[in-house]
Amino acid sequence: xxxxxxxxxxxxxxxxxxxxxxxxxxxxxxxxxxxxxxxxxxxxxxxxxxxxxxxxxxxxxxxxxxxxxxxxxxxxxxxxxxxxxxxxxxxxxxxxxxxxxxxxxxxxxxxxxxxxxxxxxxxxxxxxxxxxxxxxxxxxxxxxxxxxxxxxxxxxxxxxxxxxxxxxxxxxxxxxxxxxxxxxxxxxxxxxxxxxxxxxxxxxxxxxxxxxxxxxxxxxxxxxxxxxxxxxxxxxxxxxxxxxxxxxxxxxxxxxxxxxxxxxxxxxxxxxxxxxxxxxxxxxxxxxxxxxxxxxxxxxxxxxxxxxxxxxxxxxxxxxxxxxxxxxxxxxxxxxxxxxxxxxxxxxxxxxxxxxxxxxxxxxxxxxxxxxxxxxxxxxxxxxxxxxxxxxxxxxxxxxxxxxxxxxxxxxxxxxxxxxxxxxxxxxxxxxxxxxxxxxxxxxxxxxxxxxxxxxxxxxxxxxxxxxxxxxxxxxx
Amino acid sequence: xxxxxxxxxxxxxxxxxxxxxxxxxxxxxxxxxxxxxxxxxxxxxxxxxxxxxxxxxxxxxxxxxxxxxxxxxxxxxxxxxxxxxxxxxxxxxxxxxxxxxxxxxxxxxxxxxxxxxxxxxxxxxxxxxxxxxxxxxxxxxxxxxxxxxxxxxxxxxxxxxxxxxxxxxxxxxxxxxxxxxxxxxxxxxxxxxxxxxxxxxxxxxxxxxxxxxxxxxxxxxxxxxxxxxxxxxxxxxxxxxxxxxxxxxxxxxxxxxxxxxxxxxxxxxxxxxxxxxxxxxxxxxxxxxxxxxxxxxxxxxxxxxxxxxxxxxxxxxxxxxxxxxxxxxxxxxxxxxxxxxxxxxxxxxxxxxxxxxxxxxxxxxxxxxxxxxxxxxxxxxxxxxxxxxxxxxxxxxxxxxxxxxxxxxxxxxxxxxxxxxxxxxxxxxxxxxxxxxxxxxxxxxxxxxxxxxxxxxxxxxxxxxxxxxxxxxxxxx
Numbered sequence: 001x002x003x004x005x006x007x008x009x010x011x012x013x014x015x016x017x018x019x020x021x022x023x024x025x026x027x028x029x030x031x032x033x034x035x036x037x038x039x040x041x042x043x044x045x046x047x048x049x050x051x052x053x054x055x056x057x058x059x060x061x062x063x064x065x066x067x068x069x070x071x072x073x074x075x076x077x078x079x080x081x082x083x084x085x086x087x088x089x090x091x092x093x094x095x096x097x098x099x100x101x102x103x104x105x106x107x108x109x110x111x112x113x114x115x116x117x118x119x120x121x122x123x124x125x126x127x128x129x130x131x132x133x134x135x136x137x138x139x140x141x142x143x144x145x146x147x148x149x150x151x152x153x154x155x156x157x158x159x160x161x162x163x164x165x166x167x168x169x170x171x172x173x174x175x176x177x178x179x180x181x182x183x184x185x186x187x188x189x190x191x192x193x194x195x196x197x198x199x200x201x202x203x204x205x206x207x208x209x210x211x212x213x214x215x216x217x218x219x220x221x222x223x224x225x226x227x228x229x230x231x232x233x234x235x236x237x238x239x240x241x242x243x244x245x246x247x248x249x250x251x252x253x254x255x256x257x258x259x260x261x262x263x264x265x266x267x268x269x270x271x272x273x274x275x276x277x278x279x280x281x282x283x284x285x286x287x288x289x290x291x292x293x294x295x296x297x298x299x300x301x302x303x304x305x306x307x308x309x310x311x312x313x314x315x316x317x318x319x320x321x322x323x324x325x326x327x328x329x330x331x332x333x334x335x336x337x338x339x340x341x342x343x344x345x346x347x348x349x350x351x352x353x354x355x356x357x358x359x360x361x362x363x364x365x366x367x368x369x370x371x372x373x374x375x376x377x378x379x380x381x382x383x384x385x386x387x388x389x390x391x392x393x394x395x396x397x398x399x400x401x402x403x404x405x406x407x408x409x410x411x412x413x414x415x416x417x418x419x420x421x422x423x424x425x426x427x428x429x430x431x432x433x434x435x436x437x438x439x440x441x442x443x444x445x446x447x448x449x450x451x452x453x454x455x456x457x458x459x460x461x462x463x464x465x466x467x468x469x470x471x472x473x474x475x476x477x
Numbered sequence: 478x479x480x481x482x483x484x485x486x487x488x489x490x491x492x493x494x495x496x497x498x499x500x501x502x503x504x505x506x507x508x509x510x511x512x513x514x515x516x517x518x519x520x521x522x523x524x525x526x527x528x529x530x531x532x533x534x535x536x537x538x539x540x541x542x543x544x545x546x547x548x549x550x551x552x553x554x555x556x557x558x559x560x561x562x563x564x565x566x567x568x569x570x571x572x573x574x575x576x577x578x579x580x581x582x583x584x585x586x587x588x589x590x591x592x593x594x595x596x597x598x599x600x601x602x603x604x605x606x607x608x609x610x611x612x613x614x615x616x617x618x619x620x621x622x623x624x625x626x627x628x629x630x631x632x633x634x635x636x637x638x639x640x641x642x643x644x645x646x647x648x649x650x651x652x653x654x655x656x657x658x659x660x661x662x663x664x665x666x667x668x669x670x671x672x673x674x675x676x677x678x679x680x681x682x683x684x685x686x687x688x689x690x691x692x693x694x695x696x697x698x699x700x701x702x703x704x705x706x707x708x709x710x711x712x713x714x715x716x717x718x719x720x721x722x723x724x725x726x727x728x729x730x731x732x733x734x735x736x737x738x739x740x741x742x743x744x745x746x747x748x749x750x751x752x753x754x755x756x757x758x759x760x761x762x763x764x765x766x767x768x769x770x771x772x773x774x775x776x777x778x779x780x781x782x783x784x785x786x787x788x789x790x791x792x793x794x795x796x797x798x799x800x801x802x803x804x805x806x807x808x809x810x811x812x813x814x815x816x817x818x819x820x821x822x823x824x825x826x827x828x829x830x831x832x833x834x835x836x837x838x839x840x841x842x843x844x845x846x847x848x849x850x851x852x853x854x855x856x857x858x859x860x861x862x863x864x865x866x867x868x869x870x871x872x873x874x875x876x877x878x879x880x881x882x883x884x885x886x887x888x889x890x891x892x893x894x895x896x897x898x899x900x901x902x903x904x905x906x907x908x909x910x911x912x913x914x915x916x917x918x919x920x921x922x923x924x925x926x927x928x929x930x931x932x933x934x935x936x937x938x939x940x941x942x943x944x945x946x947x948x949x950x951x952x953x954x
Contacts (some may be wrong), residue, residue, distance in 0.1 A: 027941060032948040039950050047952055049915035050887065052557070076885040079563050080529070082603065083556035086594035088553075112763035114884045117563035122606045126559065129599045131780035279831070407591045408553040410527065438526035442919055464504060471509040473516050475524055 007143045008034050008170035011098070011163070012041045014151055018067045022046055022421045023098075024054035028413075030115065031100025035169040038071070046421060046450060048414060049144050053443040055084025055095075056411050057418035059235045060379065060401055062093045063220070064422040067155065071098045074164075075115035082130065083408060085160045089130045090406035091243070092158045092220050092307075096151065097109040097131075098122065103168030104138050122420050127162035134162040140174050148177075158220045187320035196310050197328045200303055203312070205335050207277035210236045213259055215244035217307055224397055226326040227281045235336045237414075239268055241283045242390065246378075246400035250393045254339065257389045260288075261295035265391075266386065271341060273297065280304045282322070286405045306331025357432025361388060361459070368429065368457065369393060377401060377419050381412035383466040385431040385459050410439030416454035417447055428454040435464045484620045485514045485647035488575070488640070491628055492520065495544045499523055500575075501531035502951070507592065510647040512548070523898060523927060525891060527610020528918040529555050529896030532572075533888050534895035537856065537878055539570045541899040545564025548575045551616045551641075552592035555600045559607065560885060562637045566607045567883040568720070569635040569697050569784075574608075574627065576600065580645030581615050604639035613638040616649050622711050625654075635784075666709065666796035673787050673794040674805045677780055680789070681811055687713045690736055692721035692766070693882075694759025694784055701725065701874055703803040703878065704758045707818060712813045713756070716745055718766040719867065721759070723855075723877035727870045731816065735867045737765075738772035742868075748818060750774065757781045759799070763882045836942065838865060838936070850952025853904045854878060854896050858889035860937050860943040862908040887916030893931035894924055905931040912941045 005013075011034075015023070024046045027035045033092040038045050062068030072078050078099040085458075088095040094408050102113045107120055116122075127134050133153035135146035147163065149283050154161035204210050211229055218224050224247045231238050231254050238248050239259040257268040272278065273296050280302060290297075304311040309318045310325055357363070364390050372378070372392065380389040380402040394400050401419065403411045413436075414426035432441075437458050447454055464476040482490075488511075492500070501523045501682065504512045515522050525531040531547050539545030547562075549555050555576040565572040571708065579590045584597055593599075604611050610630035631638040658870035681687050686781040689708055695701050701724045708715050708731050715725050716736040724733050732744040749755065757779060760766065767774075781788040786795045787802055834840070842865050849855070854948050857879040873879050878896065880888045890913075893905035909918075914935050924931055941953040 019589055027944060027952045029944060029947050032944060032950075035952045036763050036948055036950050039952060045952055050529075050917075075567075076560060076883065077561060079560035082559040083553060086552060086556050086599070090594045110764055110884070112761055114763060114765050114882055117567040117607055117883065125606050126603050129602050139586075180578065284589055286591065287587055288591050323620075339923070405589070405591055406553065406594065408756070438919060440527075442915060445915065467504060467506060467509060470506055471513055473509075473511045474511075475504045475516060475522050477524070 003176050004173045006171050006173050007137055007140065008037045008165065011147050011165070012037060012043060012143050014147055015069055015096070016042060019065065020067050020069055020157070022061060023069045024048060024057040024061070024418065025071035026054060026073070026077060028077050028100065028103060030074040030114070030167050031071065031077070033167055034071065034098070034100060034165060037170065045071075046417065046446070048417065048446045049442045050440075051080035052410065053082060053118060053414035053417070053440055053446060054082035056414035056440065057421070058095050059084060059088050059093050059411070060415035060418035062088070062095050063401055063424045064398060064419055065104075066094060068418065069098065070092070070095060071099070073115065074099055074101045075117055075123060079117070079126065082126060084477040085127065085162075086130045087403055087406040087408050087411070088160045089166065090238065091403060092217060093160070094154045094158045095160045096154055097160060097162045099162070099164045101164045101166045104166045105168055124162070124164055130160060130281070130429045131162045132157045132159040133145055135164070137163065137165045137169050138173050140169065143169065144174060144177050179271050179445065186321055188321050188324040192317050193320050193324055193328060196312070196320050196325060197332060199312055200329065201332045201334055203277055203303060204234070209271070209275050210277035210279060210337055211256075211272055211275040212236050212238045212279045212281060213272060213283045214238060214247040214281045215241045215283025216247070217284065218244060219247045219398055221282060221322065223281060223322055223326055225329065228252070230326065232328050233330065234334045235339050236279070237271070237339045237341060239272055241288070241289060242386070243404035244283055245390065245402070246394045246398055249396050251395045256341065256343065260390065261290050263387065276301055280300050281326070282306060284405065288404050288407065293427050300375050364459075365389075365391060365456070372429065374423055376429050379412045379415050379419060379428050379430050381432040381436040382407045382409050383433045383436070383464070384461060385412070385433050388459070389431050409436040412436065413440050414436055414443040414454060416456070417443060417450070417452060420452045420454065421450070430454050432456065433465065434458060434460040478581050481650045482612055482653050483648050483650050484617065485511050485642065485913065486626050487621050488642070489514060489518045489520060490625055492546055492573070493518070495628070495632070496542065496545050497546055499527065499538060500546045500548050501525060501538070501895065502548035503528050503531060503532040503554060504552070505554050505577065505592070507551040507579060507644050508554070510644055511575070511577060511642060514647065515548070520892040522548070523894065523923070525894070525923045526919045527917070528557035529561060529887070529922060530891035530894070530917055532558035533891035533917065535572050535781050536561060536565050536570050536888070536897070537892035539572050540878055540897045541875060541896055543571060545570070545572045546575065547572060550592065551576055551578045552594055552600060556594070556603065559603060562604065562639075563607045564883040564885050564888070565637045566881055568880060569694060570637070571631045571635045572637045573631055574604065574637060574639045576639070576641045576730050578641045578643045581643045582645055601641055603820025605617055607637060608639045609634045609636040612641070613936070614640065614642045614646050617646065617649050619652060619732070620646065621654050663798055665801040669794050670797050670801055670805060673789070673797050673802060674809060676789055676839035677806065677810060678809045681713070681756055682781060686748070686752050686862065687754035687756065687814055688733070688752040689713050689715045689756045689758060690718060690719045690749060690760045691715060691758045693724070694761065695721055696724045696875055698759060698784055698799065700758055700799055700803055703807065705729070705807050707803065710807065711811045712816050714748070714816045714818060718760045719816070719863070720761070720763070720766060720879065720881035722867065722879070723871045723875055726873050728872045733818065733820065737867065738767050740775055753778055755779045758803070759783060761882065765881050765884065779909070841869060841934070841936075842866075849906065852902055853906050854890045856892050856896060856905050856907050858909040858913040859884045859886050860910045860913070860941070861938060862889070862910050865936070866908050886913040889913065890917050890933065891920040891923075893933070894920060894927070894929060897929045897931060898927070907933040909933065909935055910942065911935060911937040911939065
C-alpha cells in the first residue's frame with residue numbers, strides 16, 4: 001500500500017533532509033498553516049522584524065551551511081524579499097524562498113483577494129527572473145516532484161529557488177513518490193579532462209611565478225580544501241578576490257592577501273598582474289573584484305576554473321567539472337614552485353591603546369583586528385566598511401561574509417542573525433556604515449529576542465561616504 | 478532650428494509639469510547624476526532611510542496630490558520597492574518609479590557589473606509585472622516619447638509606471654519633440670450614455686431605500702465631489718468602504734458610516750444590505766471591503782460605476798466614462814429620497830479623562846477622536862489599527878489613508894512623510910501596530926531630519942494580533 005503524506009509535511013521533510021535547522025521569516029494569514037507545521041516540526045522558526053531581514057539572514061545561513069530557507073506570506077511578504085533573492089542569485093547563494101498563497105479554491109470565486117497586486121501569478125513571474133527554479137504547488141499530482149526539482153536545482157546551481165504553496169494545499173495528502181530525491185552527480189568526459197589537465201600541468205611547469213586566485217564560487221561549491229591542498233603540494237602562493245576573502249585562512253603561510261586591482265594591496269597586485277600563470281578558482285571577474293576596472297590581467301596567462309567550464313587562455317573545456325579537475329591536479333606531477341615573496345605587514349594583531357590619541361579609521365581597524373579570534377565571523381556591509389575590512393586577518397575559512405558584488409546596503413546586521421543561528425559558538429562581528437545601519441539596524445531587536453550577541457560596529461561617516469568621491473550633493477548626507 | 482534638451486532634464490521637466498514638488502528616494506552610484514540634476518532643479522529630493530520607506534512615502538504623496546515619484550538606484554534600489562509598487566498597482570495609486578542603470582556603453586564590455594542580479598533587463602522584467610507602462614531610456618531617438626508614454630499611462634490608469642535611465646543617458650542631448658505631451662480625454666459614446674442614464678434614473682426613482690457606497694477609486698479619479706453633489710440633490714445617503722473611508726467628509730449629514738460586512742457597524746450593514754438600489758461609486762469589492770466574505774450584496778440591485786465601465790445588475794455599458802455618467806446623473810430628474818435613518822452615535826468628539834481608569838483600546842480611540850481636527854490626516858497601518866480607526870470621524874475628504882486591500886504592513890510611518898511633504902499644513906496622525914512599526918518605524922529619523930511632526934500612536938499588542946484569531950503560535954509573538 002502506498003504511504004500518504006501532506007504536501008506541507010513533505011516540504012518540511014525535504015528541508016530537514018538537507019540539514020537545515022532554522023527557517024527565517026515573517027508570518028501572514030496565507031502562510032499561517034505552514035508556519036504552524038514548521039513550529040510543530042524540528043525546525044526552528046526565526047521571526048525577523050521585516051521580511052528583508054529574513055532574506056539577508058537566510059543568505060548568510062546558506063553561505064555557512066549550504067542551504068538557507070526564507071518563509072513569507074503572499075505578495076506583501078514575498079515581494080519584500082525580491083532584493084535579497086536577487087542578491088542570492090547574483091552571488092550564487094543557495095536560498096529557498098517559500099511563500100504562502102491564496103487557496104486554489106478561494107481563487108475561483110474571488111478575484112480581489114487581499115495581498116494580490118496584479119494577477120494571481122504575478123509573484124511567481126517576478127521570482128522566475130531571479131531563481132533557478134520555481135514551483136506553484138497548486139496541483140497535488142505533481143507537488144512532491146516539484147518540491148524535489150526546485151531543491152535539487154538550488155543545491156546544484158547554488159542559486160535561489162522559489163516555491164509557492166496555496167494555503168489549502170498545506171494539509172492536502174498525496175501518495176509518496178517511489179523515487180528517492182537526490183542530486184545526480186555530473187560526470188566529466190574522461191578524454192577532455194585528461195587533455196585539460198595535461199595542458200594545465202605544462203603551463204604551470206613552464207611558469208616562473210604562478211599564483212592561485214580564489215573567489216567566492218570556490219567556497220560556495222566546496223573547492224577550497226582541494227585548492228589549498230594543491231597550493232601546499234606545489235608551493236604556489238594563494239590570493240583571494242574581495243568576495244572570496246577568507247576562502248583560505250589568512251594566517252596560511254602561502255596566503256598573500258586580497259587582490260582587488262588598484263583598490264587592494266600594491267604588492268599583491270604587482271605579484272598577481274605580473275604572474276606568468278594565473279590560476280583563477282571560482283573567482284568571478286566582476287567590476288568590484290577587479291577594483292572598478294583598475295585591474296590589468298592578461299587573458300592568455302589565465303587558467304580559469306569555474307562551475308560551468310574550464311577556460312585556458314582563449315579556449316574552453318565544457319564537459320569537465322571543477323571538482324574532477326581540481327582532484328586531477330592533485331594527482332599530477334608538478335614541480336614545486338619557489339615562493340620567496342615577502343609578505344607585507346598588514347594589520348598588527350596587537351593593539352596598544354594610547355590615551356588622548358585620535359580615533360582614526362586605521363586605529364579602529366587595528367583594534368578590531370587585535371580583538372578577532374578564531375570563533376568570530378566578520379560580516380561586512382557595503383562601502384567603506386568593506387574596503388576597511390579587507391585588511392583584517394581571519395584565521396579560518398569562511399570567517400568573512402560580505403556582498404561584495406551585488407552590494408546591497410543593509411546586509412550585515414540581519415546576516416549576523418543567520419550566521420550565529422547556523423552555529424551558536426560563532427560570534428559575529430558586524431561592520432556597518434551609518435547608511436546601511438539605518439536600513440536594517442532594527443533587526444538588532446531580533447538578535448536580542450533570540451539571545452544572540454553580535455558585536456556591531458557602526459562606522460558613522462555622516463552619509464553615503466562611498467558616493468562622495470563619485471559625485472557629492474546633499475543627497476549623500 | 479530644433480531646440481535640444483538632455484534626457485534627464487526632460488524627465489525632470491515633465492515631472493514638474495504635473496505639479497510634483499518632491500521626489501522620494503535613496504541615491505546610489507548608477508543614479509547619482511540624475512540625483513544631482515534633481516537637486517539643481519526646483520524638485521526637493523527627500524532621502525529616506527530605506528528604499529521601502531521612499532516607496533510608501535511616494536504612495537501617500539500620490540494619493541493626496543495625483544502623482545508620486547520614487548527615485549532609486551539599479552537593482553539594490555529598484556528591487557527594494559517592488560512591494561511598495563505592487564501595492565500601488567493593487568490600490569490604483571499613480572506612482573512613477575525612476576531607476577538608474579549601468580551606462581549603455583559600459584554594458585558592452587563588462588557583463589559582471591555590481592548591483593546586477595541576473596540579466597541587464599531583470600529589473601525591467603520584474604517591473605513589467607506590476608506597472609501599467611515601463612520604459613528603458615537606452616535609445617536616445619525614442620527616449621522623450623517613452624517618458625511621455627509612461628507618465629500618461631500612470632495618470633490615465635492611476636497605477637505605477639517604471640522608467641530606467643542608463644547613467645550615460647542622463648546628460649545625452651536630443652531634439653525636443655514637436656508634439657506637446659498631455660492626456661487625450663476619452664469620450665463617452667452619447668447613445669450608450671443616454672441609455673445607461675435612463676435605466677439608472679428609472680431604477681433610482683422606483684427604489685424606496687437607495688444608498689450610495691463610495692470606494693477608493695472614487696477619490697483617486699476625482700469623482701467624490703460629483704458623487705456628494707448627487708447625494709445632496711437627491712438626499713440619497715452615503716456610506717463608504719474601508720478603503721474608501723473619508724471619500725466623503727464624515728460629518729456630512731447624509732453620511733452613514735463605513736460598510737464592511739460583519740466587520741463594520743451593524744446598522745450601516747443592515748441599511749446597505751437591505752437597500753433596493755445600491756449605487757457603488759468606485760467601490761472595489763475586495764475581500765477586505767466585503768468584511769472577509771461576510772457581506773451579502775445582491776448583484777441585481779447594484780449600479781456599479783467604475784473606471785472601466787458602468788454595470789447595472791448583470792449587464793455592462795462599456796463605452797461610458799464614470800465622469801460623464803456622474804455628470805449626467807446631476808442633470809437628471811430624480812425624486813428626492815426621504816432619508817430618515819437615525820445615525821448611531823459612533824465616537825464622541827469630547828473626551829473626559831478619568832484618573833485611575835484603565836487604558837482600553839476604546840478609550841484610546843475616543844481620545845484620538847476628540848483630538849482630531851480638520852488639519853489632520855489619519856494614516857492607518859494594517860491590522861487592529863485599521864479596524865479601530867474605522868470609527869474615527871474625519872471632517873474633510875481624503876483625511877484618511879490606509880492600504881486596506883493590499884494590506885502591506887509598515888505603510889503608515891513612511892506614508893506620513895509623503896503626506897506631510899504634500900502639504901506642510903497637514904499634520905499626520907499615524908496609527909500603527911507593533912509588528913508594522915518594527916518594519917519601517919526607523920523612518921521617523923527621516924521625519925525628524927526634514928522637520929516633520931507626525932503624531933505616531935503605536936498600538937502594542939505584543940505580536941501580530943490580527944493573526945491570533947486565525948491561527949496562533951509563537952510565530953505571532
